Amino acid sequence: MPREKQQSLSDKEKEKLLTILEKDGREKWFKRWKEHMAIPSNLDVLSKDKDEQEKILRYLLLRVLINQQARFEKVREMSIRISEEFTDVLLSEPFKISESELFKVFKDVAGEKGSSLYRVGALGGIKPISLFSYRFKAYEGFIRWLKENNSNFIDIVIKQLHNKKPIELFNFLNTHPVLESGWVGNDPKACRMFVNWVVFLFNEIWKQKVAKMEETLMIVDGHVGKVFCRTGLLEEVLYEKKRPYIIQASKCDHG
Numbered sequence: 001m002p003r004e005k006q007q008s009l010s011d012k013e014k015e016k017l018l019t020i021l022e023k024d025g026r027e028k029w030f031k032r033w034k035e036h037m038a039i040p041s042n043l044d045v046l047s048k049d050k051d052e053q054e055k056i057l058r059y060l061l062l063r064v065l066i067n068q069q070a071r072f073e074k075v076r077e078m079s080i081r082i083s084e085e086f087t088d089v090l091l092s093e094p095f096k097i098s099e100s101e102l103f104k105v106f107k108d109v110a111g112e113k114g115s116s117l118y119r120v121g122a123l124g125g126i127k128p129i130s131l132f133s134y135r136f137k138a139y140e141g142f143i144r145w146l147k148e149n150n151s152n153f154i155d156i157v158i159k160q161l162h163n164k165k166p167i168e169l170f171n172f173l174n175t176h177p178v179l180e181s182g183w184v185g186n187d188p189k190a191c192r193m194f195v196n197w198v199v200f201l202f203n204e205i206w207k208q209k210v211a212k213m214e215e216t217l218m219i220v221d222g223h224v225g226k227v228f229c230r231t232g233l234l235e236e237v238l239y240e241k242k243r244p245y246i247i248q249a250s251k252c253d254h255g
Helices: 011-039 050-067 072-092 099-110 128-148 153-161 166-174 191-204 222-230
Strands: 003-005 237-240
Touching: 011 191, 050 072, 050 153, 099 128, 099 191, 153 166, 153 191, 166 191, 191 237, 222 237
Parallel strands: none
Antiparallel strands: 003 237
């Protein structure tokens, strides 16, 4: 894999560029966060009511579980469609939703084989509907676990975040005996994304300071890495061996 040196920016120039990128990113996020989270019309994400916030947290958990390895535009459509189709049953007693009803919605959005949602070729022979099913089952099992333990998700979230770092909530969700079957990988990006969303909602929307935004588990993905490479923020850039014009941003040292 070719590793090339390039002329990097000075420390002062780097600081100035990072400030511009941070400001631009923050402004765009505040305009698009509801769209990015795919908040359905039947939920009021701006509500200060604890019961409504509980519903939001449950919905977003399902949203990130089915998001893994999915086409982002389709998973948003799928999340919204499921929420609006099954309303409160989805959030309180998802185990009462019949598989035939659930799979009908899945095929309506993802196509008969589900290939519009999940990339079939990258799944090693696993059918898209099977992926969707076991991730939904992980969510369903967690809601059942909450019910059996007479617990609210929002109370658990606040307990894990209060006076602690967001990593505590991540570890709780990632290693939960029911939920862990729904995550992809040992350090699931989807779980980190959920924690980031939760901290943002509590701090900026619900105005409850349960954790510091500076301690969220932000993920620098390949797109951000490429910006870093092309603007001179990084001194060393990695390129693919067979395609030397393609930056291997995920493997570059972002500092």
